[in-house]
Amino acid sequence: MQISEAESVVMEVLWQRSPLTSEEVVAAVAVTQQWQEATVKTLLNRLLNKGAIEAEKDGRRYLYRPRLRREDWVMDESESRLSRLFDGRVAPLVAHFSRHRKLSTEDIDELRRLVEALDQENDDGRKR
Secondary structure, three states, rough: OOOOOHHHHHHHHHOOOOOOOOOHHHHHHOOOOOOOHHHHHHHHHHHHOOOOOOEEEEEOOOEEOOOOOHHHHHHHHHHHHHHHOOOOOOHHHHHHHHOOOOOOOHHHHHHHHHHHHHHHHHHHHHHO
């Protein structure tokens, strides 16, 4: 499912807290965006049409909640970009960021921990 950058702003609000009315979504989005109410309602309608969210009638208003799980969207997005930019490989992505000095000391430490954990999993798998 393709979610635009603008739609993802609305989705983030709903992933953080839902269900919400359109007015509550407008107020939450207003913290970071200068969008008019009509813009947010258009984005809600687009997301409804895509099946990313659902709306439940609550009196004279609707309550919106995500149908698409954030974890699923992040996985699809990251795999798509990784495939398109780095032929599906993670190592060239990390190399790219390291060449352009976009990795902090904390990032490097975390990458080391991840690689060590992967090595440990592989070692445990071989022992079985």
